[in-house]
Amino acid sequence: MKRQVPLALVFIFGIFMIIQYFVPHESSEWVFEFLLDWIYIIGIFALALGIWSLIRVSWEKIRYRKENWQYAAVTLLGLFFMIFFGFDYFRNFFNATGLQNFMFRHFFDYIMIPIQATMFSLLAFFIASAAYRAFRARSLLATLLLIAALIVMLRFNPYLGPLGDYMEKTASWLLNVPNLAAKRAIIVGIGLGIVATALKVILGIERAYLGKD
Amino acid sequence: MNIFDRMMSLDRRWVFLFLALVCVVTHVVPFSIPINTTEEVEAVFNFIDTLKEDDIIFVAIDYDPNSLAELHPMTYAIVEHAFRKKMKVIFTSLSQNGPGMADRTIRDITDSMMIERTYNGVTYPPREVKNGIDYVFLGYKPYPALVVVGMGQNFRIPFPSDYYGTPLDDHPIMKGVQNFDQVKCVVDISGTSGVDMWIAYGQGRYNFPLALGLTGVMAADYYPYLNSGQVFGILGGLLGAAQYEKLADNPGPAVDGMRVQLYAHIVIILFIVLGNVGFLMSRKRKG
Numbered sequence: 055m056k057r058q059v060p061l062a063l064v065f066i067f068g069i070f071m072i073i074q075y076f077v078p079h080e081s082s083e084w085v086f087e088f089l090l091d092w093i094y095i096i097g098i099f100a101l102a103l104g105i106w107s108l109i110r111v112s113w114e115k116i117r118y119r120k121e122n123w124q125y126a127a128v129t130l131l132g133l134f135f136m137i138f139f140g141f142d143y144f145r146n147f148f149n150a151t152g153l154q155n156f157m158f159r160h161f162f163d164y165i166m167i168p169i170q171a172t173m174f175s176l177l178a179f180f181i182a183s184a185a186y187r188a189f190r191a192r193s194l195l196a197t198l199l200l201i202a203a204l205i206v207m208l209r210f211n212p213y214l215g216p217l218g219d220y221m222e223k224t225a226s227w228l229l230n231v232p233n234l235a236a237k238r239a240i241i242v243g244i245g246l247g248i249v250a251t252a253l254k255v256i257l258g259i260e261r262a263y264l265g266k267d
Numbered sequence: 268m269n270i271f272d273r274m275m276s277l278d279r280r281w282v283f284l285f286l287a288l289v290c291v292v293t294h295v296v297p298f299s300i301p302i303n304t305t306e307e308v309e310a311v312f313n314f315i316d317t318l319k320e321d322d323i324i325f326v327a328i329d330y331d332p333n334s335l336a337e338l339h340p341m342t343y344a345i346v347e348h349a350f351r352k353k354m355k356v357i358f359t360s361l362s363q364n365g366p367g368m369a370d371r372t373i374r375d376i377t378d379s380m381m382i383e384r385t386y387n388g389v390t391y392p393p394r395e396v397k398n399g400i401d402y403v404f405l406g407y408k409p410y411p412a413l414v415v416v417g418m419g420q421n422f423r424i425p426f427p428s429d430y431y432g433t434p435l436d437d438h439p440i441m442k443g444v445q446n447f448d449q450v451k452c453v454v455d456i457s458g459t460s461g462v463d464m465w466i467a468y469g470q471g472r473y474n475f476p477l478a479l480g481l482t483g484v485m486a487a488d489y490y491p492y493l494n495s496g497q498v499f500g501i502l503g504g505l506l507g508a509a510q511y512e513k514l515a516d517n518p519g520p521a522v523d524g525m526r527v528q529l530y531a532h533i534v535i536i537l538f539i540v541l542g543n544v545g546f547l548m549s550r551k552r553k554g
Contacts, residue, residue: 090416166367190548191547210303
């Protein structure tokens with residue numbers, strides 16, 4: 055029973071969603087909208103579980119003074135601060151005004167944005183170092199990759215003169231012919247894989263999502 | 268260790284130092300570099316430029332602060348272009364930190380609109396861009412695929428009210444606007460795989476004109492959709508943003524940042540060449 059009910063539910067709703075996609079009738083769309091609401095409700099439970107898990111793991115780290123426990127304290131502080139300032143206590147408690155709150159906006163603008171932007175900008179240095187070490191003409195394929203990368207990087211270099219036009223045309227060809235052919239093959243392959251996996255799940259052949267019990 | 272071995276195994280701190288120096292110097296010293304435009308960026312610019320007053324475009328700001336350097340300039344350029352031409356804009360965000368990006372964009376551009384500017388020979392007088400009349404920000408909802416499908420039926424399904432809590436029906440801009448049938452195009456500016464949802468569940472199902480603004484590393488992945496006609500234009504990375512700024516005659520952070528990017532690329536290329544010269548000469552010596 056523990057397995058049959060979920061399998062039956064997946065089969066019924068899976069088949070319904072396939073049929074619904076091709077039936078633009080009002081009643082079919084109403085049921086579809088109703089099911090969309092259910093997905094949000096399930097998602098809220100997942101969110102609550104995620105927050106609980108984060109609090110538990112971080113609290114354990116702080117309690118037993120595990121390695122780098124200070125970061126766990128900052129994580130919890132950040133979590134509670136943003137939740138606390140996400141509500142407008144003086145006008146309407148039930149209206150999560152988010153970015154309208156002065157403190158919430160300032161935390162986002164002056165902490166969140168600089169932190170994320172800084173982390174990402176550091177990548178430029180690691181990419182430069184990795185490119186210097188990894189881009190070596192060790193074999194024919196590696197050489198082709200190296201040449202293609204150089205052409206794409208140099209395509210808009212204004213100091214190359216007439217060679218720049220040639221680089222631009224070659225880069226466009228690289229993007230629109232070999233790159234496009236390879237990407238299209240991958241996309242079609244992934245699409246077919248998704249259809250096959252979805253059918254396996256709907257028909258109950260793939261049951262890994264049910265767990266071991 | 269001979270000179271060629273040294274060329275191959277340079278301490279990475281030298282790479283970091285040279286790159287940092289070049290970035291700082293090119294950022295501080297003002298000079299301009301020529302920017303050539305490409306067809307995929309021209310297609311987006313021309314599409315928006317030929318729209319009429321009061322036409323509605325839909326801009327999805329689907330990126331987090333980590334992609335801000337590349338994607339914010341293109342959002343600014345496109346949205347300001349639309350507002351200067353007196354179009355209306357519906358914003359949304361399908362990325363968790365996107366509402367902060369959208370909110371900031373709206374604040375900055377509404378400020379910029381208060382200044383008289385001349386673009387491509389046309390002088391645009393200052394004007395106040397109002398929430399609910401000139402734009403509406405729908406906000407964020409999780410599960411991008413579901414949100415896109417829901418909006419395709421009616422914007423009010425995933426977003427009964429806007430980000431600030433006002434019911435959509437209270438906004439004059441939303442009068443008679445049900446779904447994507449009433450918008451001229453959708454521009455998804457994205458640093459995440461959420462862009463796939465716009466292609467598969469949005470354009471594929473509701474058949475609206477879709478343009479993409481993507482980070483540099485993502486752009487190559489989406490050329491197949493440009494070729495197939497599912498996407499009518501792509502702005503790829505800072506370069507795409509700079510091209511749009513050039514076409515809109517509104518040089519901003521992207522044009523400014525291009526000289527840093529150009530010289531950073533030159534430095535990386537020089538290091539790659541250095542490493543390969545060392546590698547080839549060392550191999551030749553060893554026979």
